[in-house]
Structures are given as C-alpha cells and as structure tokens.
Amino acid sequence: MDYRDIRSTLVSKLKAAEDRAGDHIYFYLTIDGRDFRVGKLSHSFRGQAVDYVINDTARRLKLRKREFVSLVDCEIDKPQHERIWRQRDP
Numbered sequence: 001m002d003y004r005d006i007r008s009t010l011v012s013k014l015k016a017a018e019d020r021a022g023d024h025i026y027f028y029l030t031i032d033g034r035d036f037r038v039g040k041l042s043h044s045f046r047g048q049a050v051d052y053v054i055n056d057t058a059r060r061l062k063l064r065k066r067e068f069v070s071l072v073d074c075e076i077d078k079p080q081h082e083r084i085w086r087q088r089d090p
Contacts, residue, residue, distance in 0.1 A: 001072055003045040006057055009072045010039050014061075014081065029061075031085055036060070062088040 007025075010016040016027040016038055027039035038060045041053070058068035062085045070076045076084075 001049050001054065001069065002047055003041060003049050003053075005072050006039065006049055006053070007041065010057075013071065013074075014038075014078055031082060031089075061085070 007018075007027075010027045010029075011018055014029055016029045019026040019028065020043070023043070025039075025041045025043060026037055027041075028035050029038045030036075039057050045053075054068065055065055058065050061068060061071075061081065063071065063081070067076060067084070071081060
C-alpha cells in the first residue's frame with residue numbers, strides 16, 4: 001500500500017475533507033455531525049507507506065490494520081465503516 005492509496009481512500013471513499021495548508025496534510029471526517037481528524041500525511045511522503053502511518057490511520061478510523069487494508073482494497077465501503085465506527089465509539 002502506498003501513500004496515494006491512503007489519500008485516495010480517505011478522500012474518495014470516505015469523503016474526508018483535506019487540509020493542505022500546513023506542514024502536513026490533515027484529513028477530517030464528519031460522522032453524526034461531529035468532525036474527527038482521521039489522517040495526517042507529510043507533503044513529502046512518496047512510495048510505500050510505512051507501518052506506523054498505516055497503523056495510526058487505522059486507529060484514527062477505529063479499524064484494525066487488516067480492516068483498514070480491506071477498506072483500501074474496496075472490501076469495506078463507507079456505510080460499513082460508519083457502522084464499525086459507531087460500534088467502537090463510546
């Protein structure tokens with residue numbers, strides 16, 4: 001999985017807002033009227049994503065790593081993700 005896959009998943013599949021104004025690119029997702037920061041990538045990231053970025057993004061999306069990989073691979077869609085989110089969000 002590369003950084004473009006992560007960005008594409010957040011922006012295209014989950015419809016996360018992208019903020020490129022600062023030193024990093026931040027991604028914000030609105031669920032049930034509340035905004036959550038669900039991703040952070042450096043402007044300079046290229047190539048294969050390192051594990052800590054994948055794990056951090058998965059954690060922020062309230063997914064396990066394998067679930068996040070399934071989301072990127074289109075095995076989980078936005079409604080399924082939101083259902084998982086609601087089950088795991090206290």
